[in-house]
Amino acid sequence: MSEPETVESPLSVLREPLPAESSEIEAATRARVLGALHAGVEGLPLARARARRRQRVASVAGATALAAAAALVIWIPAQQGAPSGPRVEAAAPAAPPALRVQQLEAPGAEADAAVWIDAAGASHALQTSSGAGLPADLRELRSEGTRVALRTAGGASVDLAPASLLALAAESKVGAEVLKLQRGEVECAVPPLGPAGRFSVHTPDARVVVHGTRFRVGFDTRTCVRVSEGLVAVHHERGVERLRAGEQWGCEQEAPERAEADRTKRKTIRARRAAESRRAKQAVSASGTLEAENALLRDALLAERSGETARSRRLFEALLKRHPDSPLATEARAGLARTRAVGESGAR
Amino acid sequence: MPSIAVSQTQGQLRLLAVARQPVRSASSDEEILAGLMAGERWAAEALYDRVHVAVRGSLRRILRGQGADYDDLMQASFERILEVLSRRGLESPYNLPAWAGAVSARVALDVLRRRVREQRIFEGDGRLGSQPIEGVDPERSVSARSEVARAQRLLSMLKPAQAEALVLHDVLGHDLKAIAELTGVSVAAAQSRLSRGRRELMRRAGKTAQRGRDGA
Numbered sequence: 001m002s003e004p005e006t007v008e009s010p011l012s013v014l015r016e017p018l019p020a021e022s023s024e025i026e027a028a029t030r031a032r033v034l035g036a037l038h039a040g041v042e043g044l045p046l047a048r049a050r051a052r053r054r055q056r057v058a059s060v061a062g063a064t065a066l067a068a069a070a071a072l073v074i075w076i077p078a079q080q081g082a083p084s085g086p087r088v089e090a091a092a093p094a095a096p097p098a099l100r101v102q103q104l105e106a107p108g109a110e111a112d113a114a115v116w117i118d119a120a121g122a123s124h125a126l127q128t129s130s131g132a133g134l135p136a137d138l139r140e141l142r143s144e145g146t147r148v149a150l151r152t153a154g155g156a157s158v159d160l161a162p163a164s165l166l167a168l169a170a171e172s173k174v175g176a177e178v179l180k181l182q183r184g185e186v187e188c189a190v191p192p193l194g195p196a197g198r199f200s201v202h203t204p205d206a207r208v209v210v211h212g213t214r215f216r217v218g219f220d221t222r223t224c225v226r227v228s229e230g231l232v233a234v235h236h237e238r239g240v241e242r243l244r245a246g247e248q249w250g251c252e253q254e255a256p257e258r259a260e261a262d263r264t265k266r267k268t269i270r271a272r273r274a275a276e277s278r279r280a281k282q283a284v285s286a287s288g289t290l291e292a293e294n295a296l297l298r299d300a301l302l303a304e305r306s307g308e309t310a311r312s313r314r315l316f317e318a319l320l321k322r323h324p325d326s327p328l329a330t331e332a333r334a335g336l337a338r339t340r341a342v343g344e345s346g347a348r
Numbered sequence: 349m350p351s352i353a354v355s356q357t358q359g360q361l362r363l364l365a366v367a368r369q370p371v372r373s374a375s376s377d378e379e380i381l382a383g384l385m386a387g388e389r390w391a392a393e394a395l396y397d398r399v400h401v402a403v404r405g406s407l408r409r410i411l412r413g414q415g416a417d418y419d420d421l422m423q424a425s426f427e428r429i430l431e432v433l434s435r436r437g438l439e440s441p442y443n444l445p446a447w448a449g450a451v452s453a454r455v456a457l458d459v460l461r462r463r464v465r466e467q468r469i470f471e472g473d474g475r476l477g478s479q480p481i482e483g484v485d486p487e488r489s490v491s492a493r494s495e496v497a498r499a500q501r502l503l504s505m506l507k508p509a510q511a512e513a514l515v516l517h518d519v520l521g522h523d524l525k526a527i528a529e530l531t532g533v534s535v536a537a538a539q540s541r542l543s544r545g546r547r548e549l550m551r552r553a554g555k556t557a558q559r560g561r562d563g564a
Contacts, residue, residue, distance in 0.1 A: 009546075010502050010553045013495040014519045018408050029404075033422050034396055040430045041384055041392040047434035048385065290539055294517070294524055302521055327543060330550070 009331045015305065141166045143184070152177050154190075156199050161185040161218075178202060185218035190230075206250070207235040215243075224251035237269065293319060293326045300335055313339040377444045384433060395444070396426070402449035409519050410456035410503075412496045421459065425452035443529075446522065450530040453515050460504040502552050510545030517542055 141148060141160060148160040154177050160166055164184020176198040179186060190199045190210050200209040206223040208215070213230025217223065225234050226248040234241045234249050241249050300315035316336040320329060375383070375394045383391025403425045407418055428451050503511045512531060516522045522530065528538040 009518065010495075010499045010549065011514065011518050013492065013499050014409050014412065014515075018405070021404075026400075029419050029422055030396060030400070032419055033400075033426055034393060036423055037392045037396060037426050037430075038389055040427065041389065041395075042387045044384055044430060044434055045387045047430075051435050290543060291524060291535075294539070294542070298517065298521065298523055301518075305521070327546060 009334065012331075012334065015301065017305070140168070152199075154199060156191070157189040159187040161187075176200075181217055181219050183219060185216065187214075187216040189214045205236060209233045209235065218251075222250055225249045226251060289323060290327075293323050293328050296322075297328045297332060297335075300332070304335060304339060309339050309342045313343065380444065381433075384430075395429075399429075399445045399448035402445040403452040406449045406452040406515075406520060407456050410453060410500075410515060411459065412500075421452075421455060425455045428452075428455055443526075446526060447530055449520060450512075450516060450522075453520065454508075454512060457503065457508065457511050457515065460500050461508075464501065464504040498553075498556065502549055502556070505552055506545055506548055510541050510548060513538055513541040514545040514549060518546075 141150075142165050143160050143162050146162055150158050150160070152158065156177065158166075158179065161184050164186060165182040166184070166186060167180035167182065168178075177200075179188075179201045181201055181203050186201060188199070188201065188210070190213055198209065200207055201217045202208075203217060203219040203223040205219075206225070208217050208223075208225055210230065210232050213232055214228040215230070215232050216226045216228070218225075223234075223236070225232065225243060227243045227245055229245050232243045234243060236250075243249055296315055296319040300312050300319065303309075303312035303315060313336060316332045316339065319326065319332045320336065323329070326332070375391075375398075377398070380391050380394045380398060384395060400422070403422060404418065407421050407425065411418075411421070425448070429448055432451065503515065506514070509531070513527055516527045516530065517524070524535050524538050524542070527542070528535045531538065533541075
């Protein structure tokens with residue numbers, strides 16, 4: 001009779017025993033690693049002190065920012081009645097860290113044009129065309145009837161088209177700058193960034209990541225990217241497109257049925273992901289015995305590894321008998337087949 | 349004999365007295381940690397002697413000799429260990445070898461992911477899947493190479509937290525409680541990562557097998 005077909009875990013090959021290493025190799029590694037380790041350990045107290053100082057500074061800065069935001073929230077409503085005060089549109093909830101803008105200009109601003117900025121939880125019209133009085137924590141820009149040019153702390157030049165809405169954020173990763181284009185068009189010139197540097201433009205349906213280039217991103221009902229210089233990666237739901245100078249993505253006029261098909265596809269994908277997520281949650285909550293199953297599998301594998309074939313076989317059998325529908329059953333069956341094979345070859 | 353005294357106050361390890369002393373293989377994990385925090389040279393050696401087997405074991409199990417320069421990776425693992433200690437220290441109770449093994453598993457997984465990013469696995473530049481596999485019968489070597497490369501590729505495709513939980517449990521043999529302590533999450537979260545990781549691994553394994561059959 002033939003053995004039932006089993007599906008073995010792809011990781012089982014990594015569990016195979018390792019050969020012993022020669023003592024010469026170990027001694028050489030020890031000498032080499034210890035050389036660097038001594039220096040690292042001697043610098044550890046200083047590094048610890050620095051890390052603690054950074055934590056303290058971060059806590060103080062956080063508390064100060066919170067206090068400043070609270071003060072502003074109290075101050076702005078008090079100013080609303082004043083005739084010459086800034087125009088308040090809405091208070092915003094706590095936001096992620098702001099991207100630092102060094103310079104902002106709206107050269108074409110006319111009397112009927114305005115740049116709306118959102119900073120420290122409130123938005124108001126920028127009264128000047130030169131960017132004077134620009135808040136340090138600028139979070140959102142809305143250009144109405146004028147272009148806006150700004151330069152980020154990382155050196156990127158950003159040109160925002162009229163009637164555009166742009167959120168600015170800094171990622172937790174040092175040196176990463178993110179522009180979130182909700183509407184309109186933005187043109188960016190990014191200088192070559194260091195290894196840690198990253199600049200990206202996010203739209204509702206794509207992420208454009210660059211390293212030193214000039215490109216334009218627009219969003220109306222879908223994203224359109226045009227690259228003038230360098231290389232740009234566009235991450236979208238169907239994968240990643242790498243665009244070189246002169247290339248574009250998503251800008252062609254699409255037939256309405258194609259756009260509709262895309263929308264339907266996006267909806268289907270979202271629905272499928274939601275269903276998968278629901279099923280995964282149900283599976284986790286339904287498998288109350290998973291810990292016991294894990295323990296049985298672990299003990300069986302440890303016994304197998306240490307050469308206790310009979311015990312390992314008993315444990316695999318127990319797992320399959322007690323929990324036949326376990327997600328670990330496949331692996332247990334594979335283990336059982338292995339231990340039986342060892343037992344048979346031993347008997348021969 | 350000079351000694352180190354430590355006291356536990358509200359979860360903080362407080363160093364009361366430190367004196368230079370020779371490497372003692374019998375130093376406890378607490379003593380080694382206190383020595384490290386004080387920048388003592390003997391503590392570096394004691395740390396190495398206490399954890400090098402676990403560190404090397406994790407690296408060798410995950411990378412299986414495929415283009416790995418273990419000396420460099422050992423050094424990278426110890427640098428990562430010191431970096432974590434400098435940032436946040438460790439919480440009692442300590443299990444230095446297990447913790448260091450988990451840190452080096454993370455280093456090895458990073459190496460795998462970096463290689464996939466560089467497309468070395470797929471384009472066969474000699475880093476993975478084409479070099480001898482340590483601990484494997486030479487007669488099985490060819491099939492073992494492809495099995496190891498497949499396992500590594502699958503691991504590199506998983507979410508880092510899931511890959512870490514799978515490696516700690518299925519390859520290094522830690523139980524859920526230990527995984528939770530080593531990765532700083534609750535047991536329920538560790539269990540969830542493990543079961544999702546396993547499901548995802550099998551799903552991807554099935555997909556690649558199907559692709560292989562279609563290609564053939």
